[in-house]
Amino acid sequence: MELVNIFLKAAFIENLVLAYFLGMCSFLAVSKTVKTAFGLGLAVIFVLGITMPINWLINEYLLSETGPLGFDFSFLRFILFIAVIASMVQLVEMVIEKVSPSLYNSLGIFLPLITVNCAILGGSLFMVAREYNFGESVAFGLGGGFGWFLAIIAIAAIREKIRYSNVPPALRGLGMAFILTGLMGIAFMSLLGIDPAAFK
Amino acid sequence: MAEVTTAPAIKEKEPLFGKKEKKLITDPLTDNNPITIQVLGICSALAVTSLVLPSVVISVAVVFVCAFSSLFTSLLRTRIPKSIRMIVQLVIIATLVTIVEMVLKYFSYPVYRQLTIYIGLIITNCIVMGRLEAFAMANKPWRSFLDGIGNGLGYGLILVAVALVRELFGKGSLFAGSAAEMKIIGASSDYWINTAADGSWFSWYSNNNLMVLPVAAMFIIGIFIWIQRARNPELVDIS
Numbered sequence: 001m002e003l004v005n006i007f008l009k010a011a012f013i014e015n016l017v018l019a020y021f022l023g024m025c026s027f028l029a030v031s032k033t034v035k036t037a038f039g040l041g042l043a044v045i046f047v048l049g050i051t052m053p054i055n056w057l058i059n060e061y062l063l064s065e066t067g068p069l070g071f072d073f074s075f076l077r078f079i080l081f082i083a084v085i086a087s088m089v090q091l092v093e094m095v096i097e098k099v100s101p102s103l104y105n106s107l108g109i110f111l112p113l114i115t116v117n118c119a120i121l122g123g124s125l126f127m128v129a130r131e132y133n134f135g136e137s138v139a140f141g142l143g144g145g146f147g148w149f150l151a152i153i154a155i156a157a158i159r160e161k162i163r164y165s166n167v168p169p170a171l172r173g174l175g176m177a178f179i180l181t182g183l184m185g186i187a188f189m190s191l192l193g194i195d196p197a198a199f200k
Numbered sequence: 201m202a203e204v205t206t207a208p209a210i211k212e213k214e215p216l217f218g219k220k221e222k223k224l225i226t227d228p229l230t231d232n233n234p235i236t237i238q239v240l241g242i243c244s245a246l247a248v249t250s251l252v253l254p255s256v257v258i259s260v261a262v263v264f265v266c267a268f269s270s271l272f273t274s275l276l277r278t279r280i281p282k283s284i285r286m287i288v289q290l291v292i293i294a295t296l297v298t299i300v301e302m303v304l305k306y307f308s309y310p311v312y313r314q315l316t317i318y319i320g321l322i323i324t325n326c327i328v329m330g331r332l333e334a335f336a337m338a339n340k341p342w343r344s345f346l347d348g349i350g351n352g353l354g355y356g357l358i359l360v361a362v363a364l365v366r367e368l369f370g371k372g373s374l375f376a377g378s379a380a381e382m383k384i385i386g387a388s389s390d391y392w393i394n395t396a397a398d399g400s401w402f403s404w405y406s407n408n409n410l411m412v413l414p415v416a417a418m419f420i421i422g423i424f425i426w427i428q429r430a431r432n433p434e435l436v437d438i439s
Binding site: 021022023024025026028029078079082083086087089090094109112113115116117118121168169170171172173174175176178179181182185186189 | 236239240241242243246247283284285286287290291294320321323324325326328329330333334413414415416418419421422423425426427428429430433436
């Protein structure tokens with residue numbers, strides 16, 4: 001029950017994009033159509049779901065003082081986490097390039113940039129800060145990925161609809177996407193509770 | 201036979217700083233801005249810009265990291281195997297960020313303590329890796345270096361502009377935390393315009409707390425994009 005709770009909380013209430021504003025670049029750049037957004041969303045679920053448990057194991061058994069090495073290596077956390085994420089993304093890139101070249105082309109530079117998608121590193125750092133155990137970290141990774149997936153599908157659908165609306169010409173496309181994300185963020189703030197100190 | 205060796209083939213030399221090179225620096229400032237056109241580096245633009253001082257420090261750091269990581273990646277570009285290129289790029293970036301962190305710690309410890317989290321965030325700033333992937337992996341070192349500087353500056357320009365708006369309307373001050381701190385408007389006698397004074401013309405004014413939240417940066421950048429594309433309609437992509 002606790003795991004379901006963590007999954008739902010990560011997906012809906014503490015949504016990585018709309019509540020914490022992590023992983024914004026690919027969120028805005030790849031949300032032009034629902035189809036590409038779907039592909040990127042799945043890739044992010046996969047990467048978050050895999051890297052979170054791996055990083056949990058690394059943090060627990062290599063970096064912490066209570067692990068087998070018996071020394072506090074936490075200063076290596078950033079580099080090791082990023083290396084795990086980079087290798088996973090490299091794997092995803094090779095798979096997508098083989099399986100679906102059209103998706104590979106439409107994602108373009110934003111496929112390798114999943115590596116530096118702050119949602120993924122941010123998720124791993126949240127996991128350390130909140131002291132999750134192994135099962136919880138899996139639930140949090142999948143939930144966070146699912147929340148990211150839902151958010152990018154939502155904004156892609158809104159952007160597809162708004163193409164037929166009477167938006168000022170210069171604001172079409174990217175400008176409107178920024179403002180829409182801001183409005184969605186305000187909606188999510190009501191779930192977190194509006195506390196400026198929590199954001200600073 | 202000796203004549204042959206004394207007459208080397210005349211190689212067409214590329215100018216060190218010609219028109220193309222100048223364009224590499226000026227383009228990201230306007231028509232190819234990393235934030236408003238390429239959509240790179242948004243996360244940090246939301247996180248840091250509630251105050252001007254961190255924005256300036258981060259911009260300088262990003263210019264440095266972007267320029268030198270482009271240079272080094274470009275030097276190594278023919279030697280990096282494709283299958284591990286991301287890890288190599290990230291190692292280069294992480295090393296440079298660590299150098300920045302140490303330099304800042306040495307020169308100004310108070311600023312370092314205030315900014316230590318944000319400096320770490322430069323590693324995951326997509327603008328650095330984005331330019332490595334898009335430019336430095338396919339171009340010569342000197343041009344990549346200039347491209348890095350240009351994009352860092354273009355990023356810094358937007359960052360500081362957003363921060364000026366957010367700090368002025370959110371906190372009523374400018375450059376808070378630095379030696380040049382200016383307190384413009386607020387409800388005490390420290391500020392230039394004291395809204396709490398008797399008979400003040402600005403008694404209706406209060407600071408806008410929305411500006412302190414990251415959401416405000418989304419709206420401000422959206423408005424910047426609007427202005428930029430209204431002035432240059434060619435930039436609009438209807439998708």
